[in-house]
Amino acid sequence: MAASSLYAGRRRRNIIAMSLSLAATAFGLGWLVLILGVLLWEGFSGLSLQVFTQDTPPPGSAGGLLNPIIGSLMLTGLAVIIGTPIGILAGTYMAEYGRYDRLTSVVRFINDILLSAPSIVVGLFIYEVMVYPMGHFSGYAGSVALAVIVMPVVVRTTEDMLILVPNQLREAAAAIGLPRAFIIGRVCYRAAKAGMITGVLLAVARISGETAPLLFTALNNQFRSWNLDAPMASLPVVIFQFALSPYKDWQKLAWTGALIITFTVLALSIAARALSSRK
């Protein structure tokens, strides 16, 4: 009797725990559905060709998001151009030259911290070292701020991917007399290419929604501007400004911008996933 009630109690506890875990999963996925659902609902109703062909309007009139889209593309592009080479080189050092170095373990630790450091602090840092000395906000400062966020992501994936390259490949290349730099460039990079591109895609996904580091580096611009040496609009910052404004049509544009960003980010991360799972 006692044994069977003990067993019943254990089973009951098990059932309760399992239902809770099921409920928790439904809860977690529910948010994804809810957020994406609202985003689609609000964003699609404002989506039209106009959004991609006209600049941000003054309150009360119609317009699009062309100048922040241009700004975002330029800022992101430059950030990738700055951040990726440094990240790949640093990752190369960690995986190829100094795999068992003390320096490598220190850099790995610091890099992991940079990877999740608050992005607003990066904005403050770039404000201190670029915006303040230059005397004005600029697209360059925004790009460098984003590059500081790109770099740790690329360092991490490059190192991880190069470590996965089998040593036999390196040994075979060394045996036919290739110098180290060629082994890395012609053999290891090729073997790890898919993974390294994944890293860059993930980094782009990460920065295309970043707002905080741009607020006081690239600032914002009401007008279309190709000049990286001047303040520059970007989608996230415009969303921030428009969403908090009291004007209905600005809020509408903010939702549409949010939709564009979210789908860019989701497409990039799905592409990255597809690339890395294809071996």
Added chain:
Amino acid sequence: MVDVALQSEAAVLSAAASRAKALDRLRLGDRIFRLLTRAAALAVLAILGGVMVSLFIGSVPALREFGFSFLIEQRWNPVTEKFGALAPIYGTLVTSFIAMLIAVPVGLMIAMFLTELCPMWLRRPIGIAIELLAGVPSIIYGIWGLFVFAPFLQETLQPFLISTLGNVPIVSPLFEGPPYGIGVLTASLILAIMVLPFITSISRDVFEAVPPVLKEAAYGVGCTTWEVVRYVVLPYTRVGVIGGVMLGLGRALGETMAVTFVIGNAHKVSASILAPGTTISATIANEFTEAVGALYTSSLIALGLILFFITFVVLAIARYMLLRIERRIG
């Protein structure tokens, strides 16, 4: 004959010389490449060092003016230029604490579902969905929180909390005041949704790393699934789970946009979690571009320094914990 021999010898010599030259060039290229990679690795360190130094230099005027009282004063008055960081620090810690209170149990439960209960064919899709949730930019959470979630809370959860828990003696101060919609509670809930995927995916990874033999042995002596998780999986992965939780906490502490939209930006420490408040990152995001005067700017940078210090410690602990479990699992 002799001539030919001499000629070929010369050819060999010059070939050897050009080979040596080519090898030298390769060796030089090799050395330069190695130096470049090393410089890039050092650049990672330099950036972290640069962040610390520049924030410190930027906050010197504020720290000199206010000293230690900067940390414990609540006033924040741009007109009289008197600044204290207590309200943002308090808001940062409270919102993150409430967020973790919700996200940790839910995240662990989802991880348990994914590793023990979920049918194989469903594991990957759900895992990917959770990771997509982690990739949604924080500004999306912010705009969603402002337009959808805050009004919803204002009409449903908050009046409910006020009318029920608001009358319970000890906890009633927590639920005082009108339902604003925006405020500490709303920010905490949004943060919870944001860090949930991080905690889930790390705990799932460490749960999966438990050697099957251990779990099979526990099932073999008749444990229920819950008992296997509670007495085998959790103790084995404790360090890793704590690491994942700390990583999520680091995110929550530094999160800017999602919070800025819904916290209300009030420089006030109030007992009620329904009241508007502020966090370090929200204060900086809201006020930095509008800050006039060196002291105001410097005070905001000092806030950034405090935030960086807090998150650095939390993230360092997280990485240390995760490193320990990585070594154990091997």
